[in-house]
Amino acid sequence: MKNSYVKLGGVLFIIAAIAAGILAWLNDSTKDLIAKNDAMASMDPQVLEAVMPGSVMFNEYEDPALVKSIKSENEKFVNLLTAVDASDNELGYVVRTWSTVAGYDGDMELFIGFSPEGKVTGVSVITSSETEGLGSRTTEPEFTSQFAGKDASAEIVDFEAVSGATKSSNSFLSAVNNAINIYNQYLK
Numbered sequence: 595m596k597n598s599y600v601k602l603g604g605v606l607f608i609i610a611a612i613a614a615g616i617l618a619w620l621n622d623s624t625k626d627l628i629a630k631n632d633a634m635a636s637m638d639p640q641v642l643e644a645v646m647p648g649s650v651m652f653n654e655y656e657d658p659a660l661v662k663s664i665k666s667e668n669e670k671f672v673n674l675l676t677a678v679d680a681s682d683n684e685l686g687y688v689v690r691t692w693s694t695v696a697g698y699d700g701d702m703e704l705f706i707g708f709s710p711e712g713k714v715t716g717v718s719v720i721t722s723s724e725t726e727g728l729g730s731r732t733t734e735p736e737f738t739s740q741f742a743g744k745d746a747s748a749e750i751v752d753f754e755a756v757s758g759a760t761k762s763s764n765s766f767l768s769a770v771n772n773a774i775n776i777y778n779q780y781l782k
Contacts, residue, residue: 644718644738646677646685646707653678655687664780670694670701670772674781677707686710687781689773690720697765699723702732704766706741706773712782714744717770722762729762737766746774 642649652675655661664671672690679685686709693702702722707715719733731737737756744750749771755763 641705641718642677643716644735645688645705645716647715648679649677649685650680651678652676652688652705660780664776668772668776670769671776672703674776686715687777689776691769691772691776693765693769694772695765695768697722697724697732697762698729698759699725702762702765702769704769704773706770708746708773708777708781712746712777714741714746714770714774716742719766724759724762724765729756729759731756731759732762732766737763741770746777748778749774 642652646652655674655676661674664674668691670692672692675688675690677685677688686707689706689708691704691706693704700723702724703720705718705720707717709715717738719738722730722733724730724732737754740754741750750767753763753767
């Protein structure tokens with residue numbers, strides 16, 4: 595009787611080990627495809643236009659060492675991209691970052707565009723789990739558009755928060771200011 599439990603346990607262990615191996619292999623073999631799909635989702639024409647008017651694509655920044663350096667020094671930084679137009683002319687930089695201050699229901703992830711002249715060209719929210727109808731209003735153009743044209747030489751302090759959604763508004767602003775700090779420290 596005792597011996598049958600040992601055999602059964604051994605069989606279950608082998609099945610679990612094989613299943614874990616298959617899952618690990620599937621995860622490894624699909625990670626590039628998942629990353630590519632995430633990148634393609636960011637190429638939505640509405641996102642492109644909101645972040646960098648006139649852009650048709652965001653390309654990976656040409657200096658991977660700089661991107662790695664930023665990631666090592668800024669845990670909220672996700673990626674650095676360049677926005678290009680239909681003729682493949684570079685229009686400016688795009689910083690992808692998480693907020694540094696939590697909103698009502700967690701962090702927000704944003705794209706923030708910067709012109710060569712050092713102005714914020716636009717902002718688009720990638721991820722937000724703020725309360726529908728209240729904090730989620732920080733994702734709407736009525737709120738996000740106020741940042742376009744702002745000088746990126748220093749953090750933004752004056753802005754119009756969403757009424758009743760101060761935490762969400764401050765979370766959004768912290769992501770914008772994180773991107774501004776990255777721009778000033780590494781790209782200016």
